[in-house]
Amino acid sequence: MAIIYGYSDSEKRFLNQLPKEVESIDDIHRVHKEMKDQYDSMDDKGIISKFKRWNKKRQINKIDDNIDSPLHRGAKGEIEVLDRLSELSDDYHIFCDVHKQLDHWITYNGQRNLRSAQMDFVVVSYRGVVLIEVKNWSSGFYRKHDGIYPHEQVDRAGRVLWISLKSSWLSPTNPPVTNVLLSVRGNMEYDPDYKSVYVKDLDNINYFIQNRREQFSDKDVERIIGRM
Numbered sequence: 001m002a003i004i005y006g007y008s009d010s011e012k013r014f015l016n017q018l019p020k021e022v023e024s025i026d027d028i029h030r031v032h033k034e035m036k037d038q039y040d041s042m043d044d045k046g047i048i049s050k051f052k053r054w055n056k057k058r059q060i061n062k063i064d065d066n067i068d069s070p071l072h073r074g075a076k077g078e079i080e081v082l083d084r085l086s087e088l089s090d091d092y093h094i095f096c097d098v099h100k101q102l103d104h105w106i107t108y109n110g111q112r113n114l115r116s117a118q119m120d121f122v123v124v125s126y127r128g129v130v131l132i133e134v135k136n137w138s139s140g141f142y143r144k145h146d147g148i149y150p151h152e153q154v155d156r157a158g159r160v161l162w163i164s165l166k167s168s169w170l171s172p173t174n175p176p177v178t179n180v181l182l183s184v185r186g187n188m189e190y191d192p193d194y195k196s197v198y199v200k201d202l203d204n205i206n207y208f209i210q211n212r213r214e215q216f217s218d219k220d221v222e223r224i225i226g227r228m
Contacts, residue, residue: 002088002123005228009097009120010075017066019059025075032063070141077136077184078120084202085121085132088209093221095122095228100164108156117157124224127212129165129177131158132205136184151194154179158196165227172220178212180205 015022021031039056043049066072085094101116108114121132133154137145158179165175179197181188186201200208216224 001090002086002092002094003090004082004086004094004096006096006098008075008078008082009118010071010078012097014066014069014071014075017071018062021059022063025072025079028063028067032060035060035063073136074134078134080136080184080202081121081132081134081182081205084206085123085209088123088125088206091125092209093124093225093228095124096120098122098161098228100160102160102163106159106163108159114156114159117160119157119161122161122228123209124221124228125209126214126216126218126221127209128215129161129175129224130180130209130212131161131177132180132182133157134182134184135188137187138185139187142187150181150188151191151197151199154181154197155194165224167223167227170223172216172224175216175220175224180208 011025014025018028019031019035021035022028035056039053039060042053042056044053082094082096085092088094098119098121099116100119105112105115119131120134123130123132131154133150135142135150142150158177162175162177165177167173181197181199182205183199183201186203188199190199191197198208
């Protein structure tokens with residue numbers, strides 16, 4: 001089993017929207033049912049009882065309002081990906097929710113506008129460094145999305161990660177980063193405008209990672225992990 005560092009960012013943010021009783025996504029339906037049963041059995045006489053019922057209903061609504069939200073779908077997608085990546089051997093180190101900030105602004109597409117990035121997963125092994133951005137988007141949402149283009153998001157993050165991992169005195173001094181846009185629903189395609197961004201899905205991501213050429217020694221891997 002792969003060695004995992006940290007937790008999914010989307011899952012953490014999603015769980016923050018829910019009652020504290022929901023400790024993981026798997027708990028949602030159980031906690032929801034338990035709270036509804038408790039609400040139905042509560043006495044509604046007296047101010048204290050009414051307040052308790054109101055508070056319980058508020059907790060139930062937190063779940064109802066967030067079920068199948070974009071954040072929920074994103075969290076489920078990242079968990080599916082992490083489950084799949086976990087099937088890799090312990091030669092692979094998986095970093096979750098990576099945040100990198102450079103010491104200075106760098107130029108991207110002709111503008112000095114890039115300094116930091118958040119990455120869903122970074123996989124480090126003797127076969128290289130692979131950055132993975134997860135999207136669990138419907139085809140409709142993908143077509144209508146007016147924010148930063150997913151391929152560009154991955155490309156920008158890859159640039160930041162590559163610079164942050166460079167070293168002027170210890171090998172590997174300039175470790176390459178492979179950028180992957182992982183479409184959980186398999187509805188995104190390679191874009192030739194972003195030649196350095198591979199597009200993969202759940203069925204082929206592990207094969208893609210495992211079949212890259214060997215690039216690093218054990219000492220190189222250890223050093224990259226330290227830089228992460």
